[in-house]
Amino acid sequence: MANETPSQDTAKMPIDTGGVAPELPIEEAAGKGRTLWADAWRRLRRNKLALVAMGWIIFVALIAITADLWAPKLLGDPTFIDTTTVAQRSLKPPSTAHVFGTDKLGRDILCRIIYGARISLLVAVLAVAMMVILGLLIGAVAGYYGGWWDAVLMRLADIFYAFPYVLFAIVLLALMGPGVLNVCITIGILGWPSIARVFRASVLSVKENEYVDAARALGASTWRVMFRHVGPNAIAPMIVYATMGVGAAILTEAALSFLGMGVPLGQPSWGGMLNEVRSYMVVAPWMMAFPGLAILTTVLAFVLLGDGLRDAFDVRLKE
């Protein structure tokens, strides 16, 4: 089992935040003392693909945050249905008036995608936050206390791993009912084991160090040891995991909403828009194309940025 080789993930990381990564050329390394962050940023800047991905994420996030200021004026209301003109406005192909076309109820698809970005990003970020918090807590307890705690918590992680992911998410949501918060909770509950394992491994590898003994001898509490000594060592893999996790969460949310169990259909979401397409695929392919492209480009951006960050922080993750 994977949890028997604890130090794999952290072994290659620069341990001390003031240290210099070993594989930098001598002349670079000889410069002024740099932090982990400056080092990572230097390396990330050389990765054009990761920078483009970061640009796209910032762009989508800005659009999502500021949508209320300009989108209704330019594109109309994403949910309002004008019943008097719906017949003339429904299922129109892309044109100058509606760049991405309109849906069955005559609503502008671009506008719905913009508002969908809000839901998708919000759900993904909340879900990952939940996943990371749960994972850190459980990983910390398992790694630090070891023994019985470790055995029980890691078996629990195994149980969660054994679940077919999408299937189990659907069952949970069928019980809780659709809803933004419920989707976040579901993704968070199902996603914590991988975070917990990584953090547990970090705890195990740091715990044996003499400076931890020293800190404890000086009377530091468990939580202080965790935050001051283990935390900084684990932060790089956590950032990489979280970045990739956001991409994965967007995909999961889209899949759940597509099945009609995620975000309620009243709120525009990318997956929900694809759910509505199914009856109009033949006559209105634009309804299918654009929400899908929105998901693909955004998830791809998180995947590429995650790859870039992994290389920049020099974190070893398992495939």
Place this chain on the structure above:
Amino acid sequence: MLMYILRRILQMIPVFIGVTIIMFLVRSPAVVPGDPVRMLTGERDVSPAIREAVTKKFGLDQPIYTQYGKYMARLVQGDLGDSYQQRRPVTTILFEKFPNTFKLAGTALLLEAIFGIAAGILSAVKRYSFWDVLVTLSTSVLVSLPVFWLGMILQYVFGIQFKRWGLPYLPATGIGSPQILYLILPAITLASVSTAYSARIARSQLLEVMGQDYMRTAAAKGLSGGQVIWRHGLKNAMIPVVTFLGLDLGAMVAGTILTETVFNWPGVGYTIYRAITLRDWPVVTGGVIVIVILVMVINLAVDISYAFLDPRIRYRKHAS
């Protein structure tokens, strides 16, 4: 070796119990909000006499651990209960649907193995070339692609547009004869993400092997580049790839729900999805439990064969 297998089987037991407890709670009226009797009678108002009869019959008046014990007793005898909707045993329904899911997952696995490994070898052998960049980028795109959207695009292009253009087209939904035609699009859809992962693993494994000393030795003794890779490289690089493929079969059987729903493919995933929308809990919980058991057994079989193939694993597991 025997100890290793035994230990792995013992490790499965808590997982199995955990899954059954959760699935039991899922269908247990004690956890699901709402009136259990109404749920069992199809959300209808019932007279007090019927209410009492239903409560007795389903043992709702007993404490929850007794209910779980009875549920487990039936479960280990292969009784998953009856479908509320179809009034037939869940096992019968699942037996009808599993062959379709296996066909789909098997075909997808075949596609994944062929294209994933080929792409991985290509990009490792021609490292940093145009092909390597192409494969690396396409794998990133494939893992970012919503599976159901890919399925819909394939349906639209090969099912609808090709028909409009008068080209030979493929059936877009359901199952009919000849089955192979109906199988193509869903199998490609199901294989997409896994193909990307197997290509990545094949690439990184082959690159690692190519850096080994014995590869240089093989080249030094005069084998051609192709022979070195074919005879010495692939054999060593493929063990993890084959393991991944084996584990992926389990993941595919479990992950068919989206693909089957998009294509209305009459497999277990689609059946479970339909059962969820109809609140037919015995089918849902039964289907999930059977899939989880299946995934565990497949994974165990893969791990054991892996240990047979590669003695290093066997000894390491023993030592720990």
